[in-house]
Amino acid sequence: MKIMIDSDASPVKDIVIDEAKKHGLKVVLVASYAHYSTKIHPAHVETIYVDSAKEAADYRIMQLLQKxxxxxxxxxxxxxxxxxxxxxxxxxxxxxYNNDNIANLLESRYISAKIRKSGKRTKGPKPFTIEDAETFRRLLNHTLAK
Incomplete structure (x- = not known):
């Protein structure tokens, strides 16, 4: 098992890297060259850069992701x-994400895209908070404990 991060805009990379190390897990960061970083990560972290083309990171993640x-x-x-x-x-x-919530999430994304395409504006995501980071850390630790 490994942890992969769609890392171009992920605010939780450091949390994942820290928690993965505690569990002896590999972390794979997938980012576009547009988000190139010279940051040096620990040995259990691999960074893969892909072309900046739309969906390039997604395609690479799906190639590498396993059950x-x-x-x-x-x-x-x-x-x-x-x-x-x-x-x-x-x-x-x-x-x-699960089979119970993904359909609703995709539908809301589709509706928002339709609204924007018609020239109207939609609300963007709320800023990431310290509380969000702690909620994520708890979820990740719960997931890793399974």
Whole structure:
């Protein structure tokens, strides 16, 4: 089992890296070259950079993701595909994607896209808070304990 992070905009990379080390798990960060970083990570962390083309990171994640891996993403479409591979999928706001909630999440994304396409505005995500980080940490530890 490994933990993969759709890491271009993930605010929980450091939390995942710290908790994975405690459990002896490998972490794979997948990011586009547009988000290249010179940050040096511990030995249990691998960084994979992909082209900046739309969905390039998602395609690479799906190539590498295996059953029983954990994926951290805020992308509902990628989450849906990962659930199909029997991976555990977590959102950085502290909830787990599952077959019961993914359809509603995808539908709300579709409706928001339709509204934006018609020229109207929709609300963006709320800022990530310290409480969100702690909620995510608890969910990740609970998931790793299973």
């Amino acid at each position: 029983d891996d954990i994926l951290i993403t805020q992308d509902y479409g990628l989450a849906s595909l990962a659930l199909g591979k029997k991976a555990t999928v977590l959102h950085h706001k502290g909830f787990e």
